[in-house]
Amino acid sequence: MKKIIITGGAGFIGSHVVRRFVNRYPQYLIINVDALTYAGNLENLVDIEDKPNYVFEKADIKDKTTISAIFDKYGVTDIVHLAAESHVDRSILSPMDFVYTNVIGTVNLLEVAKEKWKADYTGHLFYHISTDEVYGALGDEGLFTEETRYDPHSPYSASKAASDHFVRAYYDTYGIKTIISNCSNNYGPNHFPEKLIPLSINNIINNKPLPVYGDGKYTRDWLYVKDHAIAIDLLFHEGKIGDTYNIGGFNEWKNIDLVMLLCKQMDEKLGREPGTSQQLITYVKDRPGHDRRYAIDAGKINKELGWKPSVTFEEGLSATIDWFLNNKTWLNNVTSGAYASYYDHQYENR
Ligand code: NAD
Ligand code: TYD
Numbered sequence: 001m002k003k004i005i006i007t008g009g010a011g012f013i014g015s016h017v018v019r020r021f022v023n024r025y026p027q028y029l030i031i032n033v034d035a036l037t038y039a040g041n042l043e044n045l046v047d048i049e050d051k052p053n054y055v056f057e058k059a060d061i062k063d064k065t066t067i068s069a070i071f072d073k074y075g076v077t078d079i080v081h082l083a084a085e086s087h088v089d090r091s092i093l094s095p096m097d098f099v100y101t102n103v104i105g106t107v108n109l110l111e112v113a114k115e116k117w118k119a120d121y122t123g124h125l126f127y128h129i130s131t132d133e134v135y136g137a138l139g140d141e142g143l144f145t146e147e148t149r150y151d152p153h154s155p156y157s158a159s160k161a162a163s164d165h166f167v168r169a170y171y172d173t174y175g176i177k178t179i180i181s182n183c184s185n186n187y188g189p190n191h192f193p194e195k196l197i198p199l200s201i202n203n204i205i206n207n208k209p210l211p212v213y214g215d216g217k218y219t220r221d222w223l224y225v226k227d228h229a230i231a232i233d234l235l236f237h238e239g240k241i242g243d244t245y246n247i248g249g250f251n252e253w254k255n256i257d258l259v260m261l262l263c264k265q266m267d268e269k270l271g272r273e274p275g276t277s278q279q280l281i282t283y284v285k286d287r288p289g290h291d292r293r294y295a296i297d298a299g300k301i302n303k304e305l306g307w308k309p310s311v312t313f314e315e316g317l318s319a320t321i322d323w324f325l326n327n328k329t330w331l332n333n334v335t336s337g338a339y340a341s342y343y344d345h346q347y348e349n350r
Helices: 014-022 062-074 087-095 095-117 155-174 195-203 225-238 253-269 299-305 314-324 329-336 340-347
Strands: 003-007 027-033 054-058 078-081 127-132 178-183 186-187 211-212 218-223 243-249 252-255 282-283
Touching: 003 014, 003 062, 014 225, 027 062, 062 095, 078 095, 078 155, 078 225, 087 095, 087 155, 095 127, 095 155, 095 282, 127 155, 127 225, 155 178, 178 225, 186 225, 186 314, 195 211, 195 253, 195 314, 195 329, 211 253, 218 225, 218 253, 225 243, 225 299, 243 299, 252 253, 253 282, 253 314, 314 329
Parallel strands: 003 027, 003 078, 027 054, 078 127, 127 178, 178 243, 186 218, 211 282
Antiparallel strands: 218 252
């Protein structure tokens, strides 16, 4: 029987991966290992928390002793590793937090896996979830492929690049069975409202300014989070050991166009006059080191495993807005208390 640790399972993407694995694979035990930082929220998982094949362990991946004890307690067979500090703006303000969790935390997990599985690595998988941001920035043309040279610019992407290198090093050096996937920007239910889409939805609901960094022409590829969870499930079961896979939405948007679309959809859903929400758009000082454009070639996972996004951006965005409008308690719980727009508090010149 597989006993799978999913790290970061209380976070945005992790909660969708946990839910999918718990519901689809009653024969597996899913062990959600999460430190519950500001981004971890067990409310994301209320619908599955009583399932017999699910357990939660509050633990920090930086704490090797505790992670080792969890391995012993359950006889862990595999790891799907999502726990991370994930927000670029925070990484600019506090880079060491990103080094500690994303780099040292990942190496800790690799070390424990090496020690516990060393008798035979066969049948044990260390699946590392990463980002397209490790590849740096594109100009107007071109796409990131699995062969694109790493060129991270932010402390976040540098820390994720370092963690990817360590995972490959443990495959090359010790023979641990690894898979890495690098995905583009996710959006969807449970997204923490410090990132562009949920922040904008929350601010439109509350008639607050919509901060657009720089000239607003920075470009991202967006993928619905449930499609990322499907890809992770597929790669966990059918990915080639030692390989890297890019995952993307084939869905590029300039930030300003995306915010305009959000405003349009939200005006309709909130019954506001067309054009109301776009008046909230406020251009603000740019993010330092801001990558101009990300775009993914997800041809490999498509050709080899048949994966492609299941929803269009308009469908996914509409479902996301509906989720936020129908889950005001979740939103209020997340936005009350200590959290307010981190950017507002920390950057001057606003
Ligand atoms: P998130 O910030 O929403 O969630 C991160 C989770 O990790 C939280 O539950 C948090 O409590 C937990 N965590 C943080 N530090 C920890 C530690 N030291 N020990 C244990 N748990 C800890 O992040 P997300 O957006 O869901 O991203 C998940 C993963 O996917 C990350 O590895 C990220 O780099 C990667 N990724 C994210 C995106 C995206 O668009 N959000 C895109 C590609 C890849
Ligand atoms: P974000 O959601 O932080 O994701 P990432 O930096 O990992 O791509 O930002 C997405 C894009 O939106 C990025 O170009 C920065 C920009 N942005 C804004 O213009 N305003 C905002 O308030 C935020 C949070 C981001």
